[in-house]
Each structure stands twice: as C-alpha cells, then as structure tokens.
Amino acid sequence: MSLTVTDLRVSYQTLRGEVRALDGVSFTVADGEILGLAGESGCGKTTLGKSLIRLDGRMRHAGGTVELDGRELPIADDRAMNAFRFREVSLVPQYSMSALNPTRKIGRMVAELLRSRGETPDRAKLESRLAQVGLPREVLDRYPIELSGGMRQRVVMVISTLLDPSLLIADEITSALDVSTQQAVARALLGFRDAGHVTSMVFITHDLALTARIADTIMVMYAGRLAEKAPAEVLVEQPRHPYTRLLVNALPEVGARHAGRRLTGIAGSPPSLLDPPPGCRFRERCPLADDGCAEQPPVTEVAPGHHVACWKV
Amino acid sequence: MRRYFGRKLLVYALTFVVAVTVNWMIPRFMPGDPVAGMLARAGVSQPAAVEAMRVYYTNLFGLDRPLWQQYASFWGTLLRGDFGISIWLFPTPVSTVILRAVPYTLGLMVPAVLLSWVAGNRLGAFAARRRLLDNTVLPLGYVLTATPYMWLAVILAWGLGVVAGWFPVAGGYSFSLQPSFTAGFLLDLLHHWVLPFLSLFLVALGGWAIGMRNMIIYELESDYASYLAALGAPARLIRRYAFRNAVLPQITGLALQLGVLVAGALVTEIVFSYPGLGSLILKAIQNQDFFLLQGTFMFIVIGVLVANFVIDLVYVVVDPRTRAGMAGARG
Numbered sequence: 001m002s003l004t005v006t007d008l009r010v011s012y013q014t015l016r017g018e019v020r021a022l023d024g025v026s027f028t029v030a031d032g033e034i035l036g037l038a039g040e041s042g043c044g045k046t047t048l049g050k051s052l053i054r055l056d057g058r059m060r061h062a063g064g065t066v067e068l069d070g071r072e073l074p075i076a077d078d079r080a081m082n083a084f085r086f087r088e089v090s091l092v093p094q095y096s097m098s099a100l101n102p103t104r105k106i107g108r109m110v111a112e113l114l115r116s117r118g119e120t121p122d123r124a125k126l127e128s129r130l131a132q133v134g135l136p137r138e139v140l141d142r143y144p145i146e147l148s149g150g151m152r153q154r155v156v157m158v159i160s161t162l163l164d165p166s167l168l169i170a171d172e173i174t175s176a177l178d179v180s181t182q183q184a185v186a187r188a189l190l191g192f193r194d195a196g197h198v199t200s201m202v203f204i205t206h207d208l209a210l211t212a213r214i215a216d217t218i219m220v221m222y223a224g225r226l227a228e229k230a231p232a233e234v235l236v237e238q239p240r241h242p243y244t245r246l247l248v249n250a251l252p253e254v255g256a257r258h259a260g261r262r263l264t265g266i267a268g269s270p271p272s273l274l275d276p277p278p279g280c281r282f283r284e285r286c287p288l289a290d291d292g293c294a295e296q297p298p299v300t301e302v303a304p305g306h307h308v309a310c311w312k313v
Numbered sequence: 314m315r316r317y318f319g320r321k322l323l324v325y326a327l328t329f330v331v332a333v334t335v336n337w338m339i340p341r342f343m344p345g346d347p348v349a350g351m352l353a354r355a356g357v358s359q360p361a362a363v364e365a366m367r368v369y370y371t372n373l374f375g376l377d378r379p380l381w382q383q384y385a386s387f388w389g390t391l392l393r394g395d396f397g398i399s400i401w402l403f404p405t406p407v408s409t410v411i412l413r414a415v416p417y418t419l420g421l422m423v424p425a426v427l428l429s430w431v432a433g434n435r436l437g438a439f440a441a442r443r444r445l446l447d448n449t450v451l452p453l454g455y456v457l458t459a460t461p462y463m464w465l466a467v468i469l470a471w472g473l474g475v476v477a478g479w480f481p482v483a484g485g486y487s488f489s490l491q492p493s494f495t496a497g498f499l500l501d502l503l504h505h506w507v508l509p510f511l512s513l514f515l516v517a518l519g520g521w522a523i524g525m526r527n528m529i530i531y532e533l534e535s536d537y538a539s540y541l542a543a544l545g546a547p548a549r550l551i552r553r554y555a556f557r558n559a560v561l562p563q564i565t566g567l568a569l570q571l572g573v574l575v576a577g578a579l580v581t582e583i584v585f586s587y588p589g590l591g592s593l594i595l596k597a598i599q600n601q602d603f604f605l606l607q608g609t610f611m612f613i614v615i616g617v618l619v620a621n622f623v624i625d626l627v628y629v630v631v632d633p634r635t636r637a638g639m640a641g642a643r644g
Contacts (some may be wrong), residue, residue, distance in 0.1 A: 085545030099540035118551045143633040
C-alpha cells in the first residue's frame with residue numbers, strides 16, 4: 001500500500017469559527033495507481049491535496065493519520081514534513097504558471113533548489129526529463145516569462161518529479177488550459193507514472209470527464225466527506241451514490257444535441273461547513289432522501305474496490 | 314535593445330529641453346530687478362554715475378535685448394558649458410561658484426541616499442520576518458518618514474548640537490580653518506557633516522524600511538514562494554529570492570526619490586548653513602542672481618536625469634522582464 005489516509009480531519013480557522021473542510025476521510029492509493037479526486041468547489045479536494053504536503057497558515061490538523069510507504073507523515077509539523085517534501089511527496093500546484101521565480105533562469109533556479117535540499121544537480125537527467133515532455137534543453141537558459149503557460153506548466157511537472165517521489169499531488173493542473181494542452185498534460189502525467197518517475201498520483205480536478213480518461217480510480221467528495229470511490233469506468237458507467245449519478249448526468253456529451261433534453265444541473269448548494277447539519281451532507285439536495293438520512297451513512301464496500309457512503313445503496 | 318535606449322534617450326532629451334526652458338523662465342518672471350540691487354549695494358549717489366552703471370550692467374548681462382534673443386543666447390552659451398557670471402559674487406563665473414559648492418552637496422547626498430536605501434532595505438527585510446522587530450520598526454518607520462527634513466534637522470541640531478554639544482550646528486567647516494587636504498581639516502569637515510547627513514539619512518531610512526517590509530511580505534506570499542516551500546526548500550532560499558524580487562520596485566523608488574532628496578538637501582543645508590547647492594539657491598534667490606540660480610537648477614536637472622538613466626541601466630541588468638520588453642516580446 002503506497003498511501004493510506006485514515007479518518008483525516010482538517011479545519012480552517014476563520015473569524016466566525018472553525019470550518020471543517022475535511023471531516024473524516026479515509027482511503028488508500030496503491031503503488032502505481034492514479035487516483036482522480038473530483039467534486040465541486042469547496043468539497044475539500046484541494047484541502048486534502050494540501051494536507052498531504054503542506055498545510056497553509058490557516059489550516060489545522062484536527063485528527064487522523066496519513067501513512068506513506070509504511071511511514072506516518074508528520075503533516076501537522078511543518079519542519080519535520082520538510083524531510084518528506086520533494087523526495088517522497090511532491091506537488092504540481094494549481095498556480096503552475098506562476099510557480100517559478102520570475103527573476104531567475106530556470107536552470108539556475110532548479111540547481112539552487114536542488115542544492116538547498118542537499119541534492120547534486122544532474123543536468124543530463126534534467127534534460128532527458130524535459131525531452132520526455134517535449135521541451136528543448138534551451139528552456140533551462142530562459143526566464144519563466146519567455147515560456148508559454150503550457151511550457152511553464154510542463155517545466156513545473158518536470159521539476160516536481162525530479163527526485164522520483166513516491167506520491168505526486170496534481171492540483172487542478174488542467175483547469176487553466178485549453179483542451180488540446182489538457183491532453184498533452186494528461187499524457188505527460190501518465191508517461192511519468194509509466195516510466196516510474198512517480199509511484200502513485202492524486203489527480204485533483206473538477207473535470208470528471210478528464211479524470212475518467214487518466215485516473216485508475218475516482219473518488220468523489222462532497223462537503224468534506226467521501227461520497228463514492230470506485231474504479232474509473234465503474235464510477236462513470238454505474239455510479240451508485242445519488243450525488244455521483246447527478247454529477248455524471250450533468251456532463252454534456254460531445255456531438256450530442258440537447259434540444260430535446262435539457263442538461264440537468266443539481267439544484268441547491270452544499271451546506272456550510274462552519275456548522276454542518278448532522279446526518280448525510282447531501283440530504284438537502286438528494287432526490288432519494290428520507291428520514292433515515294438524518295443519520296450519517298457509513299462508507300461501505302458494495303463491490304470490490306467500490307465504496308459508497310449512502311443509505312440508499 | 315537599441316530601440317529601447319533610443320526611446321529612453323529621446324525622452325531624456327525632451328525632458329532636458331523643457332527643464333532648461335522652465336529654468337530660464339523662472340528667474341526672469343520673478344519680481345524685482347537684479348541690476349537695481351547691485352547698484353543699491355554699490356552705494357553710488359551721483360545720478361549720472363548710477364545711470365552709467367545701470368546701462369553698463371544691463372548691457373553686460375544682456376538684459377537689454379528682447380527676451381527671445383536672451384533665450385537663444387542662453388542655449389548657445391549653455392551648450393558651450395558657459396553658465397554666465399554671478400551677479401551676487403560678481404565677477405566670479407557661475408560655473409566656479411557651483412563647482413565650489415558641488416562637493417559639499419554630493420558628499421552629503423550620495424552617502425545619505427545610498428546608505429539609507431541599503432540600510433532601509435535590510436531593516437525592512439528583517440522586520441518582515443520577526444514580529445517583535447516588525448512591531449517596533451513599522452511605527453518608527455512611519456514616524457521617521459512623516460517627519461519633514463528640516464524639522465528633524467532642527468531637532469538634531471538642538472539635541473546633539475546645542476544641548477549635548479557633540480557636534481557643531483553650522484557651516485561646512487570651522488571658520489578658523491582654511492580648506493586644505495590636511496587630516497585636521499578633513500576631521501573637522503567630517504565633524505560638521507554628521508548632523509546634516511543624519512537628518513537626511515534618518516528620514517529616508519523610515520520610508521525605505523516600510524516599503525521593503527511590505528514588498529517582502531507580498532513576495533513571501535507569492536506563488537513561487539509557496540511552490541518552493543511545498544518542495545521543502547529552506548526558508549533561507551525563499552527569503553533570498555523574495556529579497557531580490559522585492560528590491561526591484563525599491564530601485565524604481567530610488568530613482569524617484571533622487572529628485573525629491575535634492576529639495577530635502579536644500580532645506581537641510583539651509584538649517585545647518587552648509588555650503589552646498591541648497592544654500593547657493595537660497596543666496597541666488599535673495600540676491601536676484603538669475604545666472605547663479607539657472608546654473609544651480611541646471612546642475613540639479615542634469616544630476617537627476619543622469620541618475621535616472623543610470624537606474625534605467627541597472628534595471629536592465631537586474632530584471633529580465635525589462636529585457637524581454639525591449640525585444641518587443643509579450644510582456
């Protein structure tokens with residue numbers, strides 16, 4: 001088992017109180033697995049991604065453990081976590097376009113970063129990795145502004161995976177890209193996994209269609225909790241949780257004309273996580289909800305590898 | 314690259330022409346008659362002699378000619394490096410008077426500007442990472458930067474000069490000494506230099522420290538800093554990058570500050586009777602000395618333009634984004 005997350009709870013300190021962004025999430029990611037993490041804004045997917053590498057100043061670890069390759073990650077201890085960052089856990093951030101220091105040539109920045117971590121810069125390895133994502137070695141002598149957004153993104157992917165981390169977190173990395181570039185990025189990620197540069201990956205996105213193409217397993221989150229986790233095809237073809245079903249139904253199909261049938265959205269909005277209501281969090285918007293849903297549904301395995309948190313399955 | 318500097322030089326040339334023109338206009342539209350002042354000082358009582366002297370001086374300074382001719386000949390002499398003859402210190406050439414004052418002003422300004430910039434940036438960068446320091450540096454910085462130069466100068470002259478008696482409060486050197494390159498004179502010079510320097514240095518220091526503190530905090534929250542932190546880079550590396558990037562706007566600030574500081578030096582020099590360009594401007598105004606005033610302003614204008622040009626060059630070296638802009642790249 002590569003990554004094991006057990007009952008992870010992370011909250012944000014705000015002026016109005018504690019926002020429980022992640023409220024008891026458990027899952028595992030196997031070696032070589034790509035886990036797609038999907039859900040709408042505010043469901044806790046980015047919080048989960050950050051918890052695995054670096055909590056920001058307002059975040060507080062409220063409970064639960066994260067284990068990577070049999071060792072527990074000290075996620076609440078920023079200093080102790082440094083030993084794991086980059087080498088064991090790495091990140092391709094949401095803001096890849098602006099993740100590079102604008103006043104340093106890329107090659108020099110990479111060398112300085114590696115040296116600061118006690119690693120010896122290996123120019124040949126760096127160049128071969130760049131070639132793998134279709135970048136010439138000349139980019140190392142360029143400043144970030146001299147590259148296009150897509151190129152910068154690929155440079156960041158190469159840097160982040162340079163020390164062959166065990167786990168790579170890719171946070172919304174395709175959101176700002178056009179469709180053909182999205183394809184290239186997705187292919188590059190798969191290539192890194194297949195070449196063994198990263199062992200496993202958590203791919204965070206709100207784009208269910210793209211996730212289905214590259215992830216082995218998809219986990220859908222809702223309001224800080226796991227809703228459903230299943231192999232990618234199963235989740236898209238036979239979703240069991242009512243939220244996942246509505247989500248999949250809301251996807252437009254290319255070429256399909258929606259003259260006869262309007263695309264359905266999901267009415268309502270997620271509950272506030274400042275003081276969430278008891279029971280199933282999706283209850284208010286769920287077409288199947290009844291009084292039984294006032295109690296929190298446990299995550300149950302309905303088929304091998306298919307986990308659902310709903311009373312109605 | 315050539316187009317970039319060509320455009321810059323054109324802007325500087327235009328600025329120069331406008332500055333020279335305004336410079337020529339200001340003294341001529343001031344109320345009062347400089348020749349009458351000279352005659353009054355001469356104390357001649359015979360009306361015929363006074364008239365003869367008036368005609369002589371008016372002719373000598375070219376004040377009898379139409380304004381446009383005066384303007385044209387002003388440009389002509391200026392390009393030959395001739396600023397005319399001082400009325401106040403007649404018949405010393407203006408250039409000689411200015412060159413005597415310049416070392417004092419530069420000796421005061423250059424260390425004050427550069428040292429306050431360097432020290433302020435360091436102080437601000439330190440303040441940005443220590444809460445205790447931040448809580449003291451920030452309010453102190455605000456007080457200092459809001460203090461008018463001459464007010465601080467007066468306070469320093471009173472506190473360290475009059476009350477404590479550590480430093481002399483007036484002059485560039487003791488009146489008992491003749492300027493020379495002896496250790497005694499240089500020490501005396503330094504002794505007189507401390508208070509005016511300190512007043513300029515302290516006021517500028519506060520502003521730089523505040524600016525740097527804010528810039529560093531902004532840079533430390535930028536995306537590249539978060540990315541480096543997520544990859545476990547030590548705080549030292551992140552702070553080094555943040556400092557370098559935060560310095561860029563401070564360099565622009567330095568260029569802008571140069572012009573303002575000349576005015577700051579003016580009042581400071583007057584408070585301490587320091588024999589630099591500031592005191593010279595005051596004397597020139599008091600004595601209706603067109604040529605000296607023009608010459609001094611001219612010198613300041615050229616100084617500010619040259620300083621700005623140097624900053625432009627520095628910017629090209631330190632910020633790759635300007636270089637990309639020069640190549641016509643999307644920026």
